[in-house]
Amino acid sequence: MTTLEKIFNVILFEVVALSILVPSMSYLTNKPLQTLFFAALSFSCIVVTWNYIFNNLFDSLCKTPRVERGLKIRTVHTLLFEAGLIVIAIPALAWFLQITFFEAFIVELGFLVFFLFFNPAFHFIYDKTQPYKRIVRA
Secondary structure (H helix, E strand, O other): OOOHHHHHHHHHHHHHHHHHHHHHHHHHHHOHHHHHHHHHHHHHHHHEEEHHHHHHHHHOOOOOHHOOOOOOHHHHHHHHHHHHHHHEEEEHHHHOOOOOHHHHHHHHHHHHHHHHHHHHHHHHHHHHHOHHHHHHHH
């Protein structure tokens, strides 16, 4: 993956995830959609930075070509990514949403469950459909 494709991948990942998460979180927490959108967008910037750094590191260490990575490698990728993100997420969520650390932990668990399924599914579909390459060729 080139740097431009990695940036495209990260942005597409976040746009799809936010369009699912923000309305869901608004419904579940009874917080205004606008508040959650701003919080999610801010947090997304942190996630995008971490995603770019993590994926570069993971790709340099994983010798299996991206299109050949199976469920095991994708699961390890997701678990490592989420573990690194949890360190930042709980205090940030508690502060921004003005909730307790326990409530932030519960919210983060919801995100974790969502992304445990969304991340490998998104990247599997992305790798199989190659949307960036289709756009560049067009």
